[in-house]
Amino acid sequence: MDPTIGSAGIKAAGNISSTLLNRYRPVGVVRTGSTEDRAQAYRRFLDAATHGTLPSHWIRRLNNTSGTEGLTNHLLATQTEATTELICALDGIRLCAPDYVIAKAEDLMRVWAPNTEATQEEFPQILQATTNARMAFLDVARHDLNYEPKKWHLLARWKESRYLKKAKGASTQSVLGQ
Structure with a gap:
């Protein structure tokens, strides 16, 4: 079997199956x-x-x-x-x-x-x-x-808490500096 014919057949089968999957619209699904x-x-x-x-x-x-x-x-x-x-x-x-x-x-x-x-x-x-x-x-x-950040996004939660502490410190410092 020629390799180009085999790959063309696989490509055609992939196109047909993707077309069928894209047309699938179940009834009653919001x-x-x-x-x-x-x-x-x-x-x-x-x-x-x-x-x-x-x-x-x-x-x-x-x-x-x-x-x-x-x-x-x-x-x-x-x-x-x-x-x-x-x-x-x-x-x-x-x-x-x-x-x-x-x-x-x-x-x-x-x-x-x-x-x-x-x-x-x-x-x-x-x-x-x-x-x-x-x-x-x-x-x-x-x-x-x-x-909203997920529980498993530890780095994002750590950065957020660090930023909030830094912002709180800056606002306290600006109030004391007045």
């Missing part, structure tokens, strides 16, 4: 987007959640001040844009994220929703709850993207 797609969707959602909260705060502060109608109208338009962006970002997360990340994103939306109707007195509690929900979403997103 698919998520790629890591890059999910990271981009998570960033977009976190940005929209942050940008949607800030105009609400300033609208409440400027509402009782005379002569700020133009700025208030601009902030209302900004808040409307941010709300739209937040809803679109949530849809992006629903498209590519696993269920537990979607649940935390929807929790953040539930906490964020009363933001627009809150009074000046209620707003700090809603802002704190929104921040807590945003941090919970960030933790779940970091877990989904495998951004």
